[in-house]
Amino acid sequence: MDTRIGFGWDSHAFKPGVALRIGGLTLEHPEGLAGHSDGDVLLHAVTDALLGAVAAGDIGSFFPPGDARWKDADSAIFLQLALEELSHAGYRIVNVDTTLVLAAPKISPIAGEMRVRVAELLGVELEQVSIKAKTPEGLGLDHVAQCHAVALVERVRDEDDRKRMSAVIETQKQLEDVVDDLLASVHGVPKRRNEAPVYDTEDLT
Numbered sequence: 001m002d003t004r005i006g007f008g009w010d011s012h013a014f015k016p017g018v019a020l021r022i023g024g025l026t027l028e029h030p031e032g033l034a035g036h037s038d039g040d041v042l043l044h045a046v047t048d049a050l051l052g053a054v055a056a057g058d059i060g061s062f063f064p065p066g067d068a069r070w071k072d073a074d075s076a077i078f079l080q081l082a083l084e085e086l087s088h089a090g091y092r093i094v095n096v097d098t099t100l101v102l103a104a105p106k107i108s109p110i111a112g113e114m115r116v117r118v119a120e121l122l123g124v125e126l127e128q129v130s131i132k133a134k135t136p137e138g139l140g141l142d143h144v145a146q147c148h149a150v151a152l153v154e155r156v157r158d159e160d161d162r163k164r165m166s167a168v169i170e171t172q173k174q175l176e177d178v179v180d181d182l183l184a185s186v187h188g189v190p191k192r193r194n195e196a197p198v199y200d201t202e203d204l205t
């Protein structure tokens with residue numbers, strides 16, 4: 001089989017005075033999600049699902065907690081890096097499915113818009129992205145947002161497809177430079193890719 005699957009999960013606590021960013025959108029809400037970056041719980045879960053699908057580590061192995069470069073960073077950068085890793089491994093997205101778990105705000109009114117944005121960030125068609133949301137019934141987690149994500153990927157065989165995938169990535173000009181720098185710093189280290197990555201359980205991204 002030329003398909004692989006990846007799973008990602010993330011959680012962030014709500015915090016007053018912070019903009020709420022979920023799925024690449026800014027949502028109207030009195031509190032946002034605390035994090036070193038913009039705290040976009042959905043993009044972080046999808047990033048980990050994509051990295052996991054090609055066994056490329058996790059978000060913390062690329063964006064170590066405490067690195068000043070990622071303070072308040074747009075999480076689209078993390079997603080972009082995962083897409084680069086996916087392309088590097090010779091795979092593309094078949095579909096991505098997500099479930100947000102949060103008490104408020106209600107996601108259903110903006111799920112459609114969020115789906116469009118996530119598909120755009122991933123460079124895939126709308127029908128390849130699913131966004132669902134539940135409330136954390138009985139968990140006592142009303143001040144936390146969680147997201148679960150799975151990604152199915154398939155090996156790219158056609159050279160034209162690879163070029164098309166690269167073209168999609170190249171349209172995200174504003175993210176390119178920072179990702180290039182990052183990839184150079186990661187891949188420039190000899191044998192780094194062959195070593196077992198040290199996973200940091202402290203997720204501050």
Ligand SMILES: [Zn+2]
Binds near residue numbers: 012039040041204205
């Ligand atoms: Zn996160």
